[in-house]
Amino acid sequence: MSNDPQAIRRLVVLGRRYDRLFAIVGMMAMMVGILTLAVLLAGLIHDGAERLNWDFFQNFPSRRAERAGILSAIVGSSLVMLITAVTAIPLGVAAGVYLEEYARRNWITEIIEINVTNLAGVPSIVYGLLALGLFVYALDFGQSILSAGLTLALMILPVIIVSTREAIRAIPGAIREGAYALGSTRWQLVRDHILPYSTGGILTGVIIGLARAIGETAPIITIGALTFIAFLPPSPVTGDFPFLSFEWLESPFTVMPIQMFNWLSRPQAPFQVNAAAAGIVLVAMTLLMNGVAIWLRVRFRNRIKW
Amino acid sequence: MVDQTDHSFSVDVASRGDIDSVQGLKAEARNLSFFYGAVQALKSVNMPVYDSRVTALIGPSGCGKSTFLRCFNRMHDLTDHTRYDGEILFHPDNVNILRKSVDPIEVRMRIGMVFQKPNPFPKSIFENVAYGLRVRGEKNRSELADRVETALRDASLWEEVSGRLDSMAFNLSGGQQQRLCIARALATGPELLLFDEPTSALDPNATANIEDLIHRLREKVTILIVTHNMQQAARVSDYTAFMYLGELIEFSDTNTVFTNPNSKQTEDYITGRYG
Ligand SMILES: Nc1ncnc2c1ncn2[C@@H]1O[C@H](COP(=O)(O)OP(=O)(O)O)[C@@H](O)[C@H]1O
Ligand SMILES: [Mg+2]
Numbered sequence: 001m002s003n004d005p006q007a008i009r010r011l012v013v014l015g016r017r018y019d020r021l022f023a024i025v026g027m028m029a030m031m032v033g034i035l036t037l038a039v040l041l042a043g044l045i046h047d048g049a050e051r052l053n054w055d056f057f058q059n060f061p062s063r064r065a066e067r068a069g070i071l072s073a074i075v076g077s078s079l080v081m082l083i084t085a086v087t088a089i090p091l092g093v094a095a096g097v098y099l100e101e102y103a104r105r106n107w108i109t110e111i112i113e114i115n116v117t118n119l120a121g122v123p124s125i126v127y128g129l130l131a132l133g134l135f136v137y138a139l140d141f142g143q144s145i146l147s148a149g150l151t152l153a154l155m156i157l158p159v160i161i162v163s164t165r166e167a168i169r170a171i172p173g174a175i176r177e178g179a180y181a182l183g184s185t186r187w188q189l190v191r192d193h194i195l196p197y198s199t200g201g202i203l204t205g206v207i208i209g210l211a212r213a214i215g216e217t218a219p220i221i222t223i224g225a226l227t228f229i230a231f232l233p234p235s236p237v238t239g240d241f242p243f244l245s246f247e248w249l250e251s252p253f254t255v256m257p258i259q260m261f262n263w264l265s266r267p268q269a270p271f272q273v274n275a276a277a278a279g280i281v282l283v284a285m286t287l288l289m290n291g292v293a294i295w296l297r298v299r300f301r302n303r304i305k306w
Numbered sequence: 307m308v309d310q311t312d313h314s315f316s317v318d319v320a321s322r323g324d325i326d327s328v329q330g331l332k333a334e335a336r337n338l339s340f341f342y343g344a345v346q347a348l349k350s351v352n353m354p355v356y357d358s359r360v361t362a363l364i365g366p367s368g369c370g371k372s373t374f375l376r377c378f379n380r381m382h383d384l385t386d387h388t389r390y391d392g393e394i395l396f397h398p399d400n401v402n403i404l405r406k407s408v409d410p411i412e413v414r415m416r417i418g419m420v421f422q423k424p425n426p427f428p429k430s431i432f433e434n435v436a437y438g439l440r441v442r443g444e445k446n447r448s449e450l451a452d453r454v455e456t457a458l459r460d461a462s463l464w465e466e467v468s469g470r471l472d473s474m475a476f477n478l479s480g481g482q483q484q485r486l487c488i489a490r491a492l493a494t495g496p497e498l499l500l501f502d503e504p505t506s507a508l509d510p511n512a513t514a515n516i517e518d519l520i521h522r523l524r525e526k527v528t529i530l531i532v533t534h535n536m537q538q539a540a541r542v543s544d545y546t547a548f549m550y551l552g553e554l555i556e557f558s559d560t561n562t563v564f565t566n567p568n569s570k571q572t573e574d575y576i577t578g579r580y581g
Contacts, residue, residue: 105386174425181379182438182494183415192437197428304428
């Protein structure tokens with residue numbers, strides 16, 4: 001090694017060249033992803049925008065493409081998501097908290113951890129198959145909103161467990177020690193500290209899971225969702241005592257991606273327009289959910305900085 | 307609350323015939339050994355902690371000061387594969403707080419702790435100080451407010467924060483945060499307060515404030531403080547213990563330890579020859 005300034009300069013110039021080269025390669029890699037998405041979205045909007053009017057949201061499916069709408073699909077998707085959220089959030093959060101705060105580190109928890117991570121990668125149609133046997137037949141929930149919601153809950157459970165655990169792990173050990181040193185029980189620690197401080201991370205995982213679930217088609221078809229539904233499930237609120245009804249849980253239903261798939265499989269061109277319009281709505285719903293997730297993450301991170 | 311059926315200590319003392327020496331003792335480590343897995347971090351330590359006094363633990367880094375301190379509030383119970391051996395007798399109950407039958411939560415309700423780095427909760431100043439009371443089930447608002455104010459006054463923080471009790475604790479400076487943690491520990495009226503190098507993350511000014519505070523606090527609570535700063539030990543403590551490689555080398559009143567130590571190792575350490 002010499003200290004010759006000329007040699008050093010040549011070395012720096014060479015290094016800088018690789019720097020710039022990688023910047024260009026990286027930029028191109030990024031553009032491939034972004035441009036593809038942009039072209040897809042533009043295509044959808046070009047094909048479907050003309051059908052996006054108020055009627056489209058208010059109408060049931062119909063044999064005539066111009067009069068067909070997504071009302072039953074939107075209501076179906078919303079109710080299924082409700083069931084999914086109501087079951088998957090408490091189960092996933094409780095499991096995550098248990099694994100982080102209560103379970104002792106030993107080979108059983110190791111195996112459970114590996115399994116949870118792997119479950120996140122199981123193809124969704126396999127969940128559909130499991131749900132067909134378990135919810136539809138064994139538990140006799142039928143081809144209902146309840147079965148669909150539970151199926152998707154099962155599917156996003158690993159995502160919620162993993163994000164709960166990551167959020168909890170971000171809490172410094174010093175905070176735990178501080179609470180324990182004041183005489184907290186484990187439950188007081190979880191209720192007063194662990195859950196409040198990890199809410200942002202948990203919600204982010206929940207919404208990412210739900211955004212994935214709302215677009216799922218395969219498992220829902222597997223358990224037997226119908227593709228043509230021209231009615232709404234019974235209302236959850238009734239006129240007479242006890243004013244609440246759970247009949248809607250057992251109702252047949254359809255969801256957005258299935259409605260879209262149904263229209264896509266028709267040969268007539270006007271139905272393709274409907275499919276594109278439904279696609280726009282679906283993408284908008286997912287983007288909205290992801291936007292909320294990002295907003296929550298930023299909000300909670302600004303409030304709690306370790 | 308503590309296991310009153312444990313009379314083994316009194317029997318033991320009677321047989322030794324030195325009941326008088328128990329007077330003025332808040333706690334006492336007896337043949338205390340501690341293990342992280344197979345690694346022995348404390349080797350049969352015997353040491354008294356005198357009531358209403360400040361006892362300082364000094365020694366080179368890694369000698370087991372924190373390990374020793376954290377035995378007193380059973381903090382090691384939170385780590386897997388750790389083991390205590392021997393006893394820590396806590397007075398006036400004469401109970402060995404390391405016994406399996408003694409619930410560590412009970413121990414921590416009576417023995418508070420302040421950590422090396424300030425660790426306020428991401429809550430308001432008020433909620434930080436009130437938390438220990440809430441854990442004990444206190445719900446009465448005026449009672450909470452009173453005790454939070456008293457604790458903040460005792461921790462010399464009241465003047466600085468009385469106008470903004472609802473603002474987040476993270477907005478305080480490092481020194482204020484550490485005094486907040488002291489207030490948090492004081493609010494529940496502990497009998498013994500453990501400090502693990504409470505000023506090592508602070509600037510000289512904040513350090514001086516906390517040293518003053520510790521010196522004054524001994525009228526309210528017995529204090530056991532770990533420090534790697536010998537001047538600090540000399541300034542704040544009544545008794546000093548010197549530890550080396552997991553063993554207690556010397557224990558005496560602070561003056562003796564610093565002017566006329568018994569052991570060559572202590573002398574070498576306080577004159578700066580190692581550590
Ligand atoms: N969690 C742990 N697992 C294993 N060994 C530890 C652990 N914590 C501390 N030790 C060891 O125990 C000894 C004493 O550590 P510590 O009490 O932290 O020393 P000090 O506070 O005097 O600097 C050191 O040798 C350290 O490496
Ligand atoms: Mg230490």
